[in-house]
Each structure stands twice: as structure tokens, then as C-alpha cells.
Amino acid sequence: MALEQPAQPTLGDRIYDKLFHNYLWRSIFRTGYPNTPRNQMLVVATNVFLHLHPTRIHRTHVKITHTYCLGGLTFFMFLGLTVTGILLMFYYVPSVDRAYLDIQNIQTNVQFGQLMRNMHRWMAHAMVILVFLHMLRVFYTGAYKPPREFNWVVGVVLLVLTFLLSFTGYLLPWDQLAFWAITVGTNIAGSAPVLGPKTKFWLLGGFEVGPDALIRFYTLHVIGLPLLAAIFMAVHFWRIRRDGGLARPL
């Protein structure tokens, strides 16, 4: 009886082998293509971005109606806002003389500038709405209950940071809408008992919205608050893992 010989590798197999089994590729990706359970778990465990996730998850949590991806989408908006925000920063100078002209310039002279500005604006609104809906989802599924109490508190802090991020960005176009919205907003802050006027002065760098307010809001918007939000997000995501993943019936 003749022994069965293995089939000769086809051209496709050879090309695939050259592309994905070479020295360079393997130095970057430690695992094979994730088409076996072992590789699928390894790819999640060994990738710095994916390893926010566990390798396995309870089947109820991949049901779209359980979370509607609201928390993840909020984070995705944050990432998208970072990307579009960096692109806008290339053209925008936060001075009273230039801010408004720069926005006009972005809209008219910069390729895809109007699109980037629109994306940044609508993503910001979407993030506020999504973070609010995410809070409602967590509340109505009772996911704040022990042992996730503290992560709920971190979430409340992130809700406030989201509002502040959006609010500080609102002034930057330096148009009438921005100017008067921030005037109204900081007047609200200024009405606080005892510390109000001081808070308003500290926010604006003066008694009314002007050049100092613009640079303060800009600094808070592009570095101060995003850094703070990133730190709290790191804690938020870490605690989800530490507290046993998503809440589910005990």
C-alpha cells in the first residue's frame, strides 16, 4: 500500500508563508493567526490594547442589548476627539486676534478642515449624550452594586470631566455663540456662595471673558482635562477587570 503523501503547498500557501511566517512579522506578532481558540486567547492576552479585555467573557455580555456598547463608544468618541482635536491644533492659535480667523481659515482654506471641525463638534455632543446614556444603563441594570461601588464614583467624576471638556472647548471658536455661552456659564460658577467670585476669576483670569480666559480654556481643553480624564479612565477600565468584569446575576 502506497503511503499517502502530503499535498504539495500551493502558490497561495507559499505567499502566505512568506508574508506572515517570516522573521520580521514574528518579531512583531507573537501569536499565529487567531483562528484557533488558543491563538484567539493569546492575541487578546499579548496585545497591549486588547488586553484591557479578559480572554473570555460571559455570554450575556456580548448580547448587544445588555450594554449597547455605550461605555466603549464613549471611549471611542474620546479617541476620535483626540485625533480630530490634534488635527485642528495644527491650525488654531488661541489668541483673541487669531482664534476666529483661524476657525474661518480651517473651514475655507484647509483641506477637509470643515469636515474635521464638524466631526470634532458632533463627536463632542455625541460623547456627552453617550456618557449620560451609559450612566443610565449602569444604573438600570444595577451594575453599581457591590463590589463596583467605587467604580460608579469614578464614573460620576468622568461624567463631570466630560461636561468640563465640552464646556472649555465651547469658547475656542471665539464667536458670539462661544463668548456669550461662556459668559453665562461662568456667571453660574460665579454665583456660588462665598467662593463664587474667586472661582470665576480663577476660571477666566479676569473679571470677564477675554484673552486670558481664552488661553486658560484652551490649556484646560487640550491638555489639562484630557490628561485628568485619561487617568480616571485608566482607573475606570482597570476597576472593571478587578471587580470581576461586567455585573451579572449572582
Next chain:
Amino acid sequence: MAAVVVARPALRPTPRARDEEVLVWPDLVFVEFVSALLFTVALFFLSFAMNAPLLDEANANVTNDPAKAPWYLLNLQELLLHMNPALAGIIVPTVWLILLGAFPYFDQSTAGQGRWFADANSIRNTVVSFIVGFFGTLALILWNSGKVALWLKDWFGISGGGQLAFLERSAALKDPSVVPWPDWASSIPYLWFNLKILDEGPGAGVTTFQKIDLPTLLVDIGIPAGFMVGLTCLLVYALWRIGWVLSRRDALITLMSGFVGVFLMLTIIGTAFRGPGQDLIWPWDLRTLEGIPGQE
């Protein structure tokens, strides 16, 4: 010879936890990827269809009327029209955020976690509290803006007027012709020295803490705070008496759903129904104003 019988457990009587699990790659990563893709595409389309607003360059000498905060703060701006600014703008949101953060420390039971509306009464508590919060806020806004009184007068010829003007709007209580306040009522000393702290800037003046203006205190702080705390407690109490609120979780659901109703109504009114001078108008009369996406 008797066969050796080896006791074996029945075929896995209770499923192991691991049997209920799926792999993150591909099951979860795929869902995340698709939802991110959908949102990216949707936002691209939105950005093609609608431009971010840009009005004239900022000018401190030309006041926008109405000047409006960003939409997610318009609920606070709406509250400002009805009460003391410190109460509306600072104390109410601060107290609410602290309460919100304290939720898990108030309701420490682990029952019903991880399921939508797990408790028996949670859906009806949610619906009823939302409706009470939503329409209750509308009723209070209409009442305090004098609209109810106006309609009563226009449609039925009923007018409180004079002594009953406070039924039309609470601010009328400050008026000496409605309530005969004695002279001393508007400056009741409560400190034996004039405390002056944090004197800030032109116009702000000195914050003094020596005297109370009783009518103003009552109308701007006492009545609104009383309504906010009192009506909330009344709602929870009423639902407890009819047997719908049975646990701390139920009480929180009532509180949260009522809040969502109030928040939504205040935001809607502040966004779409406040025109020049912060008067109540219909949204279609608002079309030339700013703050509406796409209006430039």
C-alpha cells in the same frame, strides 16, 4: 464475578461557569469593531450634512439675546430663572452629584444586579417617576412664569390679581402690596458684626453676612428648595404607601427616573422654548437665533 461498578457523576449536572463563556476574540471584539464603524460612518455623514455653527466674531459690546449656555447646561440656566443663582447654579448640581456618587453606599444589596429592571416594581416606578418629574417640572415652570394665570384669565376670565397674585408667580410674595411685610423683615440681623470676606472686583461688591432679607430668602431659596426637596420626598413617600417602593433600590430608581424627567424637561424648555429676555416662546419663533446646530 460481579462487575466493578465505578461511581461516576451524572453527565455534568450543573453547567460549569466556563461553559457559559465565549472568547473575547472574535465574539466581543467583532461587536466593538462594528459599533465603532457604525458610529464613525454615521458621524461622517452627519458632518457632511451639517456644519458646526460659527456666528460673528465675539464682541463684548453686542449682547446676544437670549445668551445661552451650552445645551447640557441649559437645565441649570432654566433653574436660574426661578430661584437664587447660588442655589440653582451651584448648590443643586453639587448636592445632586454627591447624592449620585453616594447611590451604591445607600443601596448595598447585591440583589438583581446585572439585569435590566430586575426588581418587581422597577418598570412602573421608573415610568411613573419619569412622568411625574417631566410633567411636574413643566407645570411648575408654567405656573412660575405666570402662563397659567394668563391662560386662566384669557380663557375663563379668572384672575387672582391683588392679594392672590402669589398664586400666579412666587415672586409676587416679595411685593409689599401682596404680603404686608413689616419694615424689619427685609433686614434681620443674625451676626453681631458685619462679616466681610472675599471682596471681589468691580460690581461684585462686598459679600456681607450680617442681615437676612426674609422675603427674598423665602421666595428665592425657601420656596424653591422646599418644592425640590418636598416634592421628591412626597413622590417616594406616595409610592411607598401604595406598596411600589419596597427597598432602597426602588427608592433610588424613583429618584433617578424623576431626575431624568426633570433634567430632560428643563433642557428642552431651556433649549427650544426660551427666546429674547428668556421669555417663554414657541420653538418656531426661535429660528433666527443661535445655539441651534446648523443655524449660522
